[in-house]
Amino acid sequence: xxxxxxxxxxxxxxxxxxxxxxxxxxxxxxxxxxxxxxxxxxxxxxxxxxxxxxxxxxxxxxxxxxxxxxxxxxxxxxxxxxxxxxxxxxxxxxxxxxxxxxxxxxxxxxxxxxxxxxxxxxxxxxxxxxxxxxxxxxxxxxxxxxxxxxxxxxxxxxxxxxxxxxxxxxxxxxxxxxxxxxxxxxxxxxxxxxxxxxxxxxxxxxxxxxxxxxxxxxxxxxxxxxxxxxxxxxxxxxxxxxxxxxxxxxxxxxxxxxxxxxxxxxxxxxxxxxxxxxxxxxxxxxxxxxxxxxxxxxxxxxxxxxxxxxxxxxxxxxxxxxxxxxxxxxxxxxxxxxxxxxxxxx
Amino acid sequence: xxxxxxxxxxxxxxxxxxxxxxxxxxxxxxxxxxxxxxxxxxxxxxxxxxxxxxxxxxxxxxxxxxxxxxxxxxxxxxxxxxxxxxxxxxxxxxxxxxxxxxxxxxxxxxxxxxxxxxxxxxxxxxxxxxxxxxxxxxxxxxxxxxxxxxxxxxxxxxxxxxxxxxxxxxxxxxxxxxxxxxxxxxxxxxxxxxxxxxxxxxxxxxxxxxxxxxxxxxxxxxxxxxxxxxxxxxxxxxxxxxxxxxxxxxxxxxxxxxxxxxxxxxxxxxxxxxxxxxxxxxxxxxxxxxxx
Amino acid sequence: xxxxxxxxxxxxxxxxxxxxxxxxxxxxxxxxxxxxxxxxxxxxxxxxxxxxxxxxxxxxxxxxxxxxxxxxxxxxxxxxxxxxxxxxxxxxxxxxxxxxxxxxxxxxxxxxxxxxxxxxxxxxxxxxxxxxxxxxxxxxxxxxxxxxxxxxxxxxxxxxxxxxxxxxxxxxxxxxxxxxxxxxxxxxxxxxxxxxxxxxxxxxxxxxxxxxxxxxxxxxxxxxxxxxxxxxxxxxxxxxxx
Ligand SMILES: Nc1ncnc2c1ncn2[C@@H]1O[C@H](COP(=O)(O)OP(=O)(O)O)[C@@H](O)[C@H]1O
Ligand SMILES: [Mg+2]
Numbered sequence: 069x070x071x072x073x074x075x076x077x078x079x080x081x082x083x084x085x086x087x088x089x090x091x092x093x094x095x096x097x098x099x100x101x102x103x104x105x106x107x108x109x110x111x112x113x114x115x116x117x118x119x120x121x122x123x124x125x126x127x128x129x130x131x132x133x134x135x136x137x138x139x140x141x142x143x144x145x146x147x148x149x150x151x152x153x154x155x156x157x158x159x160x161x162x163x164x165x166x167x168x169x170x171x172x173x174x175x176x177x178x179x180x181x182x183x184x185x186x187x188x189x190x191x192x193x194x195x196x197x198x199x200x201x202x203x204x205x206x207x208x209x210x211x212x213x214x215x216x217x218x219x220x221x222x223x224x225x226x227x228x229x230x231x232x233x234x235x236x237x238x239x240x241x242x243x244x245x246x247x248x249x250x251x252x253x254x255x256x257x258x259x260x261x262x263x264x265x266x267x268x269x270x271x272x273x274x275x276x277x278x279x280x281x282x283x284x285x286x287x288x289x290x291x292x293x294x295x296x297x298x299x300x301x302x303x304x305x306x307x308x309x310x311x312x313x314x315x316x317x318x319x320x321x322x323x324x325x326x327x328x329x330x331x332x333x334x335x336x337x338x339x340x341x342x343x344x345x346x347x348x349x350x351x352x353x354x355x356x357x358x359x360x361x362x363x364x365x366x367x368x369x370x371x372x373x374x375x376x377x378x379x380x381x382x383x384x385x386x387x388x389x390x391x392x393x394x395x396x397x398x399x400x401x402x403x404x405x406x407x408x409x410x411x412x413x414x
Numbered sequence: 415x416x417x418x419x420x421x422x423x424x425x426x427x428x429x430x431x432x433x434x435x436x437x438x439x440x441x442x443x444x445x446x447x448x449x450x451x452x453x454x455x456x457x458x459x460x461x462x463x464x465x466x467x468x469x470x471x472x473x474x475x476x477x478x479x480x481x482x483x484x485x486x487x488x489x490x491x492x493x494x495x496x497x498x499x500x501x502x503x504x505x506x507x508x509x510x511x512x513x514x515x516x517x518x519x520x521x522x523x524x525x526x527x528x529x530x531x532x533x534x535x536x537x538x539x540x541x542x543x544x545x546x547x548x549x550x551x552x553x554x555x556x557x558x559x560x561x562x563x564x565x566x567x568x569x570x571x572x573x574x575x576x577x578x579x580x581x582x583x584x585x586x587x588x589x590x591x592x593x594x595x596x597x598x599x600x601x602x603x604x605x606x607x608x609x610x611x612x613x614x615x616x617x618x619x620x621x622x623x624x625x626x627x628x629x630x631x632x633x634x635x636x637x638x639x640x641x642x643x644x645x646x647x648x649x650x651x652x653x654x655x656x657x658x659x660x661x662x663x664x665x666x667x668x669x670x671x672x673x674x675x676x677x678x679x680x681x682x683x684x685x686x687x688x689x690x691x692x693x694x695x696x697x698x699x700x701x702x703x704x705x706x
Numbered sequence: 707x708x709x710x711x712x713x714x715x716x717x718x719x720x721x722x723x724x725x726x727x728x729x730x731x732x733x734x735x736x737x738x739x740x741x742x743x744x745x746x747x748x749x750x751x752x753x754x755x756x757x758x759x760x761x762x763x764x765x766x767x768x769x770x771x772x773x774x775x776x777x778x779x780x781x782x783x784x785x786x787x788x789x790x791x792x793x794x795x796x797x798x799x800x801x802x803x804x805x806x807x808x809x810x811x812x813x814x815x816x817x818x819x820x821x822x823x824x825x826x827x828x829x830x831x832x833x834x835x836x837x838x839x840x841x842x843x844x845x846x847x848x849x850x851x852x853x854x855x856x857x858x859x860x861x862x863x864x865x866x867x868x869x870x871x872x873x874x875x876x877x878x879x880x881x882x883x884x885x886x887x888x889x890x891x892x893x894x895x896x897x898x899x900x901x902x903x904x905x906x907x908x909x910x911x912x913x914x915x916x917x918x919x920x921x922x923x924x925x926x927x928x929x930x931x932x933x934x935x936x937x938x939x940x941x942x943x944x945x946x947x948x
Contacts, residue, residue: 153509155516204691207449207512211642212691214451218639218684226677333635337520340513376532376631380524386517387497390510579812586809589798596758596790598781598813 103410104264111257118246127249131321133362134256135314140342140354141263142310147340148349149267149276150303151283152202155336156213157311159220160190162330164312165319166230172320173236179320180255183313190312191305198304202297205286217331224327235326238319252321259317260355263310267351268413270306279303283349311339337382344389347398351413356397361385416550417672423553425668429661430561431619431626435637436644436656437568438615444588444651445608448498448511452519454637456613459522460486460620461629462530468537468624475537475621476563482617490613493518494606519634526631534628542625560622565657567618571611572653584608588651636680643687649697659697710736710896711757711788711865716766718756725764726752731922732915734865739887739897741911741928743904743941749920750900751793754867757898758790759783784813787864793900794873796854799843803834803853806842810857823860831856848879855886859895866890867898872906884910904942908932916941 111130117123139161147153164186168179179186201212225233241248270276278299281289290296319325338361346357368381393400401407439453460482467478497514536542542556575581586594587604595601623629643663648655663686671679690697711734718727726749734740742750755761757768759780768775775783780790797806807827811820828835833849834856842853851871858866868887872880880903888910891897901907908914914931916924924937931937 153513200692201688204695207508208646208691208695210509210512211449211639211646212688215639215642215684215687215691218636219681219688222677222681222684333520337516344513374528376524376527378524379520380528383517383520383522383524387514387521390514390517391497391500394510579817582805582809582812585801586798586812589800590795592760592792593796593798594809595760595780596784596792596796597809598784600781 100409100412104413108257108261112254115250115253118250122246124245124249127253129362129366131249131253131256133358134253134260135318136338136342136362137260137355137358138256138263138314139311140339140346140358141260141267141351142307142314143339144307144343144348144354145267145270145279145310146300146303146307148343148353149271149279149283150300152205152300152304153210153340154213154307155210155333155340156216156220157307157339158330158332158335159216160194160308160311161315161318161335162220162224162327163193164190164315165325165330166224166315167312168316169236169238169319169325170230172238176239178241178251179316180251183255183259183316186316187309187313190315191309194308194312195301195305198301198308202300202304217333217336221327221331224331230325233327235324235329237324238322240323241320249321252317255317256314259310259313264351264355264413266306266310267354271351271414275299275302280349334379334382337386341382341386341389343396344386344394345396347396347400347402350396350398350402352411353396353398356411360397420551421668421672422665423551424557425665426661427553427557427561428626428668429664430564431557431622432640432644432664433657433660434564434567434615434622435619436641436648436660437571437653438612438619439641440645440648440651440653440656441571441584441615442609442612443645445584446498446605447508448515448609449508449642449650450612451512451515451638452493452522453515453612453616454634454641455519455522455526455631456486456489456616457620457623457637458629458631458634459489459526460617461535461624462526462620463617464621464624465535465537468539474539475624476539476559479563479618479621482621483614484617486617486620487610487614490610491606493613494609498609499602499606519638523631523634530631532630532632534630535624536628537624539625556625560626563622564619567615568653568657571615575653580604580607639687640680640683643683643690645697646687646695647690647697652697655697708736710734710771711898712769713753713757714766714769716753716756716768717764718752718761719764720752720761726920727756728920729922730756730766730917730920731925733925734896734898735913736864736896737891737894738912739891739899739910740913740915741899741901741904741907742915742917743901743907743931744917745941746902748918750902750917751869752920753917754790754792754869754898754900757783758788758867760790781813784861787861788867789858789861789863789865790867791854791858791869791871793869797842797850800841802839803842803845804838806853807834807857807860810860813861820860827856827859847875848882851875851883852886855883855890859890863895865896865898867900869900870902871899872901872903877906880906905932 114130115127117126143154143157167189168182168186171177171182172179197216201209201216204212224230230236241251243250278289278294281292281294282296282300286296315330322329342357342361343354345360346355347353365378369378395403398407398411435457439450442448442450463482463485464475464478467473467481468475497518498511541559544555545552546555546558575585583594583599583604586599587601591601644659645656647663648659663683667679667682670682713730713732716727716730717725719725730749730753732753742753744750752761756763757775759775759778759782763776770786770788798809801809804824807824808820811817811823814820828838831852834853837845837849842850845853855868855871871883871887875883884906887897887899899907899911908928908931911928914926914928915922916931916937924931
């Protein structure tokens with residue numbers, strides 16, 4: 069047995085050496101932190117355009133993109149880092165929206181104030197749900213997440229306190245048309261930045277390493293001493309929190325909350341699609357994906373208009389992306405060592 | 415008492431239809447390990463075949479049934495060739511295919527919606543609105559016919575699987591793909607044919623559904639969770655399990671509908687799905703947690 | 707020296723993964739029992755899979771009666787007369803014993819004699835006759851292995867490849883499996899056996915092959931292999947202790 073044992077270690081040593089070599093190569097590619105910072109600065113300064121004209125449409129597009137970037141980044145923490153694909157994350161979009169929306173409707177407190185609280189609530193609900201559904205894995209988990217949406221839809225449709233299927237109208241803010249979008253614009257840009265920052269921090273932490281281990285091989289991760297259950301439930305909670313905060317502000321921005329704006333499958337699909345298209349499990353991926361999908365929707369809806377075609381197109385993009393582009397923009401570029409430094413946020 | 419009996423009968427009548435709706439899903443999972451989220455939308459497509467036959471030419475949905483089977487089976491073959499044949503080689507196969515079938519479901523829904531709009535449809539042959547009375551209890555003939563025909567089709571499928579040469583190949587592939595291949599079974603052919611049969615069954619179910627439920631393209635989302643609950647409870651891949659689970663859940667849902675409220679009737683399936691996945695993911699007839 | 711099957715310098719692996727076999731050599735002579743031994747993960751199963759067409763042979767060649775098997779599918783290799791009984795799960799657990807036997811004849815172009823052939827085999831394995839309507843998955847490990855081996859005889863193959871027929875069986879049962887194997891050999895079926903239980907495998911074989919790290923390290927008459935001090939030290943010590 070002696071020589072076999074020796075042979076085994078030599079394999080391990082060689083693999084280790086190769087791995088280290090790769091790491092060294094990667095460390096070589098220095099991160100460019102100035103780029104995201106400059107982008108953020110530009111975005112924060114952009115509303116100054118309102119002094120010279122009406123750029124509400126531009127603001128709306130950016131705000132919408134930032135909203136989805138937040139949600140997709142949040143989804144990515146569970147779906148990308150941890151490998152648990154949820155098609156039911158719009159449930160947290162809904163819970164966040166209703167929680168903050170109802171407070172606004174009843175007590176007049178803006179969702180901009182209550183959004184963090186909505187995030188906490190969603191994290192708690194996400195933690196509890198995750199405690200249960202994360203016992204399943206792979207296809208089972210996906211199906212359970214779908215069942216979750218169905219259950220939530222029936223509950224919200226029939227919950228009279230929150231207006232049932234008709235929902236509740238929310239008061240609009242009293243700013244002039246030129247400035248009315250601004251609070252939400254800033255809120256979403258800040259949220260998106262926070263989501264990206266937190267994703268980055270998680271990815272580079274021991275926690276993130278654990279999540280990636282779970283995504284690769286959960287049984288091995290567990291035998292390596294990772295408390296997989298706690299790890300993945302936490303990932304679920306954090307991920308739900310971001311989606312919930314986005315939901316909170318989204319309701320006030322629309323000036324109404326209603327089950328069929330939150331609990332439609334397209335919202336879930338968009339989150340998944342953005343992550344796949346941009347690059348699942350990367351930090352920049354969800355942002356890139358959000359930009360692509362929002363831009364695409366804008367062009368597509370503007371030219372063709374119908375929601376049926378929107379569903380068809382989304383399905384088509386998703387199928388094509390899964391079949392021919394599974395690594396997404398960031399993943400593919402990285403695999404080819406062509407990722408521009410400014411996009412290497414990992 | 416009459417109430418209870420009535421509810422039971424309504425539940426049983428729908429159980430047969432649900433069993434047929436779920437059987438194709440179960441078959442496809444058994445052979446290919448694909449959780450086909452696009453199955454319900456294929457049922458809707460089958461329902462449209464029956465609907466247009468009825469609307470344009472006044473053809474009875476029961477006559478359109480074989481037509482729907484053939485049309486949907488052909489769609490199944492195309493889908494398999496275009497999408498699933500190449501995916502069979504990828505790692506993370508099961509997760510990828512779930513998302514892929516989800517995407518396919520959206521494509522088909524969008525196409526159906528674009529072609530036929532999202533208005534509610536239903537075929538209305540005479541028997542669909544008729545009923546047989548036995549004392550105080552009535553049996554809607556539409557549901558009765560649909561239920562019986564469903565069971566006949568499932569029995570036919572079971573006999574085919576049990577006794578035909580191809581049935582042996584399908585069962586062998588389901589139970590042990592590698593061993594089947596080693597004994598000379600052309601497993602990719604088996605996968606293709608099973609997929610075609612599975613989608614064909616969706617077509618059959620669709621033409622029956624067309625006069626039992628009203629339907630529109632987006633309705634399939636609701637059915638996804640309903641059908642999933644049936645096949646997961648039955649043990650994915652087990653035909654008998656699917657049938658038993660269908661009757662069980664359908665009857666429970668009927669009682670919930672009668673005694674608690676119609677809204678909560680569908681909730682039965684969703685909650686059941688949730689509970690089964692957590693408590694016994696291998697279902698009633700599965701031996702090990704296939705899905706986990 | 708006549709040879710039935712010749713594996714020369716074969717490289718093979720899974721998917722796009724690394725080469726698991728790298729320089730595997732094997733010569734199979736007709737009518738004999740060949741035993742491949744080697745530690746867990748050495749590539750023994752991989753070698754059998756490469757021969758039967760489940761894995762692509764990347765380099766080197768597999769010659770059967772002078773004809774290359776490279777690029778053939780498993781069903782094509784089977785029709786040439788080479789049966790493979792894979793490790794552990796060779797059966798269809800929810801089919802009856804009889805149905806499993808029928809599956810054994812699935813590749814026959816003419817199945818008119820199949821039932822008769824199965825009857826003949828059942829006569830020789832009474833346990834299979836007794837259990838014919840029972841689901842295969844409900845039988846004991848030894849019975850299942852018996853079924854898997856008996857099933858190959860339906861096709862009257864030239865070569866039967868057995869991957870660890872002893873796995874998970876009690877020593878007494880293991881000997882029974884080897885007895886069945888020897889009986890098959892006595893009927894002229896060439897056996898290619900893979901065993902981790904090296905000692906017992908070699909004792910029941912004519913020819914021994916040591917495979918490790920994807921390479922053939924040694925090959926010779928089974929009793930020479932058993933007595934070689936280096937091999938005893940490296941590969942037989944562990945199994946003697948176990
Ligand atoms: N299906 C597979 N996919 C990838 N690698 C595999 C697979 N099966 C076996 N291996 C790898 O191939 C090597 C040899 O395995 P195997 O041939 O089964 O060994 P043995 O049968 O000698 O114990 C092992 O390192 C194992 O990890
Ligand atoms: Mg092995």
